[in-house]
Amino acid sequence: MHPMKNPEKACPELVFLDFGGVIAQEGFKTAMVDLALGAGKDPEGVKRTAFDLVYATGFTLGRIREDTFWQAFREATGIGGEDAFLTDFVKARFVLRPSMLALASRLREKGIRTAILSDQTHWLKEMDAKEGFFCYFDRVFNSYDAGMTKKEPAFFIQVLETMKTPAHKALFVDDHKPHVDRALALGMDALWYQEEDVFQREMQARFPFALFTP
Structure with missing residues (x-):
C-alpha cells in the first residue's frame, strides 16, 4: 500500500x-478470473473486458439490470452461464x-x-x-x-x-x-x-x- x-x-x-x-x-475481479480459468480463457483479458463492460453498459450507473449486462458479457467473452448462476458466482466472492x-x-x-x-x-x-x-x-x-x-x-x-x-x-x-x-x-x-x-x-x-x- x-x-x-x-x-x-x-x-x-x-x-x-x-x-x-x-x-x-474484490469479488468481481476474482470471479472474472475464476470464470476465465474455468472456460480456458485469458484471465486478464476477461477481467479487463468485464470491467470495461460494467461501466460502458451503464450497469454501475443503474441504467440496466443484470440480465442485459450478462448478455453483453457472454457475447464479448464467449463464456456461458445462466444469469442467476453468474450473479451468485460474483456475489459469493x-x-x-x-x-x-x-x-x-x-x-x-x-x-x-x-x-x-x-x-x-x-x-x-x-x-x-x-x-x-x-x-x-x-x-x-x-x-x-x-x-x-x-x-x-x-x-x-x-x-x-x-x-x-x-x-x-x-x-x-x-x-x-x-x-x-x-x-x-x-x-x-x-x-x-x-x-x-x-x-x-x-x-x-x-x-x-x-x-x-x-
Whole structure:
C-alpha cells in the first residue's frame, strides 16, 4: 500500500470506505478470473473486458439490470452461464473483512462518522440483505443509485455535500489508485489500500486513539 496522507490535514471527522477491495475482498475481479480459468480463457483479458463492460453498459450507473449486462458479457467473452448462476458466482466472492467492520464500529464509537462509497450495482443491497453490513455505517453511497461513479469528481463532491463535510476533514480509502488520486485532487485525505498491516499503521497515525490491537 502506498500511503498518501497530507501531513497538513486535520484529524478526519468522516471516513469513506470502498466496498469491493476494502470492506470486502474484490469479488468481481476474482470471479472474472475464476470464470476465465474455468472456460480456458485469458484471465486478464476477461477481467479487463468485464470491467470495461460494467461501466460502458451503464450497469454501475443503474441504467440496466443484470440480465442485459450478462448478455453483453457472454457475447464479448464467449463464456456461458445462466444469469442467476453468474450473479451468485460474483456475489459469493465478495467476502466481508471482519476487521473493517470492527474498524467502522470503533470509529463511530469515537464520534467519527463512516460511509460506504462504492461503484457497485444493485448487488450491493442484495449482499447487505444477506450479510447485514450497512448498519456499521452512517450512510451508503452507491454509483447504481447515484447515477455517477468514482471516475467523476462530481460524485465525491456530491457525497461531501450530502454529509455536510469539507473535503479536508474527510478520509477516503480505496484499492483503486485513480479513485484515490481524484479524492486527493479535491483536497481530501486518502489512502490507497493494498496491505492490511500498512493500512492499520496509517489509520493509527491519523486518529489519537487505538484502533487496532498489537
